[in-house]
Amino acid sequence: MNLPFSCHRPLPDTEFQLNVPILDYLDKRLIFVTGKGGVGKSTVAIAMGIRAALEGKRTIVVEVASTENTSRIFRQEDVGYKEVEVANDLWAISIDPDDSMREYVLLQLKVRAMRDLLFKSRMFTYLADATPGLKELVTIGKIWELAQPNRKIKHGRRYDLVIVDSPATGHGISFLQTPRTFANIARVGPMHTQSRALENMITDHELTGSVIVSLPEEMPVNETADLEAELTGDIDVSVDRVIMNALYPDRFSKTDMAALRKLADSEDRELRAVYRGALTQSRRSAAQQEQLERLRGMVSSPITTLPFIFEPELTLKAARSLAEGLS
Numbered sequence: 195m196n197l198p199f200s201c202h203r204p205l206p207d208t209e210f211q212l213n214v215p216i217l218d219y220l221d222k223r224l225i226f227v228t229g230k231g232g233v234g235k236s237t238v239a240i241a242m243g244i245r246a247a248l249e250g251k252r253t254i255v256v257e258v259a260s261t262e263n264t265s266r267i268f269r270q271e272d273v274g275y276k277e278v279e280v281a282n283d284l285w286a287i288s289i290d291p292d293d294s295m296r297e298y299v300l301l302q303l304k305v306r307a308m309r310d311l312l313f314k315s316r317m318f319t320y321l322a323d324a325t326p327g328l329k330e331l332v333t334i335g336k337i338w339e340l341a342q343p344n345r346k347i348k349h350g351r352r353y354d355l356v357i358v359d360s361p362a363t364g365h366g367i368s369f370l371q372t373p374r375t376f377a378n379i380a381r382v383g384p385m386h387t388q389s390r391a392l393e394n395m396i397t398d399h400e401l402t403g404s405v406i407v408s409l410p411e412e413m414p415v416n417e418t419a420d421l422e423a424e425l426t427g428d429i430d431v432s433v434d435r436v437i438m439n440a441l442y443p444d445r446f447s448k449t450d451m452a453a454l455r456k457l458a459d460s461e462d463r464e465l466r467a468v469y470r471g472a473l474t475q476s477r478r479s480a481a482q483q484e485q486l487e488r489l490r491g492m493v494s495s496p497i498t499t500l501p502f503i504f505e506p507e508l509t510l511k512a513a514r515s516l517a518e519g520l521s
């Protein structure tokens with residue numbers, strides 16, 4: 195098969211081959227997928243991961259919250275705090291803050307006796323629980339480590355792209371602000387230096403970007419506009435795309451509706467139900483299109499739309515079709 199881009203190794207799984215153009219907004223090393231709760235962040239993060247892998251990028255999708263949504267989609271693997279290859283060129287990891295903390299201490303403290311003392315005394319657990327934001331900080335530290343061309347951990351794989359399925363907005367905002375908060379509190383010393391390095395990574399528009407996932411409803415559209423303003427404002431993170439997720443198809447033309455309308459007066463109950471079903475669907479789709487138009491007027495980032503997938507459960511196959519639609 196001729197792909198319109200070069201792959202550094204062949205794609206063996208025929209189901210995993212799509213004729214896809216390269217997406218400019220995936221051309222970063224680190225992308226945060228943000229948005230309010232339940233809008234489809236995990237779904238979009240996975241679809242983007244599949245898409246980037248198809249473009250030949252060695253990609254890892256990072257789940258931050260321990261809800262394990264990633265592993266629900268990537269069912270064949272048990273994704274946890276280790277990097278698991280879930281498809282060709284695509285890995286997944288679920289970051290657990292306690293594990294990140296442990297890894298951080300191991301990397302930082304060269305004196306073994308000191309590390310043992312810290313772990314044994316449970317001092318770190320107490321410290322983490324007592325310091326708001328410390329867990330988020332070490333989580334971002336782990337994301338930073340995953341995105342390094344030269345990984346800090348032994349035999350660490352080099353990724354071209356790290357996609358972060360971020361915590362829902364509210365959490366999301368403070369999550370991305372954590373390094374700056376810590377850098378400002380600790381004015382000198384290693385905590386300051388390392389927090390500043392994380393902040394620099396997050397706010398580097400060349401290397402790091404974000405996408406905001408939205409839904410075609412009034413509140414999510416308003417919140418998307420607010421989030422875009424906050425991210426591009428004080429937080430200073432590049433917003434490269436807004437993804438309007440789960441749009442209903444506009445199945446019926448005006449002619450179709452005129453034809454269907456005749457069924458409204460039908461004697462047959464079933465035919466009348468068909469008309470009502472079509473009308474509801476058509477109205478819903480029109481309302482969603484209005485929200486899409488509102489969104490266009492409220493954000494400055496380019497918008498990509500994704501269809502609603504009519505399946506009882508979002509499978510990897512469905513995520514692949516969404517990956518195709520990300521253009």
Ligand SMILES: Nc1ncnc2c1ncn2[C@@H]1O[C@H](COP(=O)(O)OP(=O)(O)OP(=O)(O)O)[C@@H](O)[C@H]1O
Pocket residue numbers: 229230231232233234235236237238261263362439440441500501502503504507508
């Ligand atoms: N395009 C779509 N079509 C149909 N269902 C979808 C679509 N996108 C997401 N969903 C479904 O909506 C629900 C929420 O999606 P998802 O878990 O990706 O959202 P989330 O933003 O990660 O949620 P949370 O904030 O809880 O982590 C899931 O059941 C998912 O299968």
Ligand SMILES: [Mg+2]
Pocket residue numbers: 235236237261263359
């Ligand atoms: Mg999620």
